[in-house]
Amino acid sequence: MGKSPLHMAKEKDVTALGFSMTAEPKQRFQALAKLGQLRQSLRSLVVMLETCTKCGRCAEQCHSYLGTQDYYNFPAARAELLRRVYKRYFTLQGRLFGRFAGAEDFDAETLDKWLTYFYQCNECRRCALFCPFGIDTAEVTIAARHILSELGIIPRFMQGIAANMAKTGNNMGIPEPALRDTVEFMEDELREETGIDIKIPVDKPGSAVLYIPSSADFFTNVDTMLGVAKLFHHLGWNWTISSAMLEAANFGLLFNMDVMKEHNRRMVTAAKALGAQLVVQGECGHGWRAAKMYTAAINGPVPFAIRHIHEVTAECIDELPLNKLPLRATLHDPCNYARAGDLIEQPRKILRAVVQEFVEMTPNREENFCCGGGSGLLMEEMKDIRMQLGRKKAEQIMALGKLDYLVIPCSICKAQIPAVMDHYGVKDLAMGGLMDLVGKALVLK
Amino acid sequence: MAFIQIKDNQIELDEDGFLMNPDDWNEDLVAYFAKQEEVGEVTENHWKVINYLRDYFKKFGVAPMVRKLCKETGFSLTEIYGLFPSGPGKGACKLAGIPKPTGCV
Numbered sequence: 001m002g003k004s005p006l007h008m009a010k011e012k013d014v015t016a017l018g019f020s021m022t023a024e025p026k027q028r029f030q031a032l033a034k035l036g037q038l039r040q041s042l043r044s045l046v047v048m049l050e051t052c053t054k055c056g057r058c059a060e061q062c063h064s065y066l067g068t069q070d071y072y073n074f075p076a077a078r079a080e081l082l083r084r085v086y087k088r089y090f091t092l093q094g095r096l097f098g099r100f101a102g103a104e105d106f107d108a109e110t111l112d113k114w115l116t117y118f119y120q121c122n123e124c125r126r127c128a129l130f131c132p133f134g135i136d137t138a139e140v141t142i143a144a145r146h147i148l149s150e151l152g153i154i155p156r157f158m159q160g161i162a163a164n165m166a167k168t169g170n171n172m173g174i175p176e177p178a179l180r181d182t183v184e185f186m187e188d189e190l191r192e193e194t195g196i197d198i199k200i201p202v203d204k205p206g207s208a209v210l211y212i213p214s215s216a217d218f219f220t221n222v223d224t225m226l227g228v229a230k231l232f233h234h235l236g237w238n239w240t241i242s243s244a245m246l247e248a249a250n251f252g253l254l255f256n257m258d259v260m261k262e263h264n265r266r267m268v269t270a271a272k273a274l275g276a277q278l279v280v281q282g283e284c285g286h287g288w289r290a291a292k293m294y295t296a297a298i299n300g301p302v303p304f305a306i307r308h309i310h311e312v313t314a315e316c317i318d319e320l321p322l323n324k325l326p327l328r329a330t331l332h333d334p335c336n337y338a339r340a341g342d343l344i345e346q347p348r349k350i351l352r353a354v355v356q357e358f359v360e361m362t363p364n365r366e367e368n369f370c371c372g373g374g375s376g377l378l379m380e381e382m383k384d385i386r387m388q389l390g391r392k393k394a395e396q397i398m399a400l401g402k403l404d405y406l407v408i409p410c411s412i413c414k415a416q417i418p419a420v421m422d423h424y425g426v427k428d429l430a431m432g433g434l435m436d437l438v439g440k441a442l443v444l445k
Numbered sequence: 446m447a448f449i450q451i452k453d454n455q456i457e458l459d460e461d462g463f464l465m466n467p468d469d470w471n472e473d474l475v476a477y478f479a480k481q482e483e484v485g486e487v488t489e490n491h492w493k494v495i496n497y498l499r500d501y502f503k504k505f506g507v508a509p510m511v512r513k514l515c516k517e518t519g520f521s522l523t524e525i526y527g528l529f530p531s532g533p534g535k536g537a538c539k540l541a542g543i544p545k546p547t548g549c550v
Contacts, residue, residue, distance in 0.1 A: 007460040010446075156460070160547050171548035178505035185513050216549045222512050249549060284549070378549065380461055380535070411549035
């Protein structure tokens with residue numbers, strides 16, 4: 001379909017997910033109907049669509065535009081793809097004056113362009129920070145992807161993950177016996193490394209704390225899970241992971257709002273079933289945003305607190321027995337921590353405590369650049385574009401000179417940034433999670 | 446969705462070139478996939494990894510954790526990349542005829 005390299009989900013898979021493919025002649029009508037619905041329910045979206053003076057400030061601040069130099073990746077132009085249609089059909093001046101009022105008909109190319117460009121936005125929200133009106137292009141992207149999905153236009157990558165989630169409660173499709181096998185292996189690793197019998201409880205009844213890691217922690221990012229297990233062991237917490245909900249991520253947030261609500265509901269159900277008083281989310285960016293910002297409104301009120309592993313670690317880090325690691329390390333602020341999750345100083349506090357030298361990259365905190373993989377753009381067919389999206393990030397890191405470790409405390413960043421650094425010629429830079437370092441610095445008895 | 450001809454069989458692949466149906470796998474496919482993933486000559490070491498992956502997948506329905514794959518086959522991650530340049534996920538899993546691990550990986 002048009003210029004996008006995305007592999008799209010086939011009809012039978014779309015249907016299996018509970019969606020239906022809208023036939024081409026009806027697509028325009030359906031899309032406008034869905035936009036009309038969003039207009040009724042999302043005031044924030046309406047504000048974004050009705051505001052923009054084309055001042056152009058966002059252009060210099062968006063890594064997607066800077067990396068690809070593609071006009072439609074400039075945030076105001078990207079939002080215009082939806083805004084022009086909105087104006088044509090939902091505003092008086094748009095209906096009357098068409099092009100003169102910045103309005104545009106919905107034609108055969110519209111959906112093509114939406115698919116191409118709303119899936120080149122990382123939903124990082126950096127544009128919103130610099131826009132004089134605070135227009136959040138990510139909100140427009142979320143709406144556009146939602147409309148596309150309602151027409152059955154869903155990238156195969158998203159559909160596959162959602163199908164895995166429905167079947168197993170995690171994005172990787174890890175069934176319970178595989179999880180138990182992996183946990184057993186991890187416990188063996190812990191015993192071998194520390195000489196201590198550190199457990200990773202699975203579905204332990206009566207647990208006070210439900211820890212929800214990214215499922216990638218059970219495939220590639222093992223040290224993150226091991227670090228957390230060591231910490232909880234040291235703290236003596238009564239905790240467990242849940243085989244029904246092994247996923248901090250919420251891919252629904254990245255392509256369809258109803259799926260987002262469903263994934264969130266699974267988390268709430270799992271926590272309630274265990275009777276947990278505290279849910280701790282692991283190193284997952286957008287999952288943290290979804291859990292922290294959306295739970296109360298969509299599935300609340302909930303009888304438990306939701307916190308991030310970095311929040312709880314930062315609170316106790318000063319009391320932990322640590323051997324500082326002899327590393328010169330920097331921190332990449334994941335977008336969904338720094339701009340959407342209020343997790344800015346906590347990772348820094350932890351990092352300063354566990355390494356000998358902490359250097360900031362520039363810019364940092366809420367002004368940090370996205371890794372380029374955000375909003376689930378990790379599919380293989382997007383690799384070339386993703387490497388362009390990661391250019392600003394690579395430049396930031398290379399500007400720091402000799403580094404021993406790059407902290408990338410989000411699963412998407414962990415998948416994307418190694419590929420980006422390799423692409424830009426930086427080999428041999430160790431990188432990984434923050435809890436990985438906590439685990440390595442912690443002195444266990 | 447593409448179909449390729451391997452000896453007398455029509456085998457269906459997905460858009461990433463992975464086997465659509467793991468039951469279609471046979472040893473002749475490995476040579477085909479090896480070319481796709483720049484593997485070169487398929488040696489005993491490759492087969493060790495492929496067989497481990499197939500066994501694990503048959504048993505657990507999913508690819509094994511990378512660290513476990515390394516430990517059980519005796520290869521470091523660097524050695525795995527040496528055998529399968531596109532890595533344990535994209536390379537080794539493809540030759541083993543098991544689905545590409547998906548998610549944030």
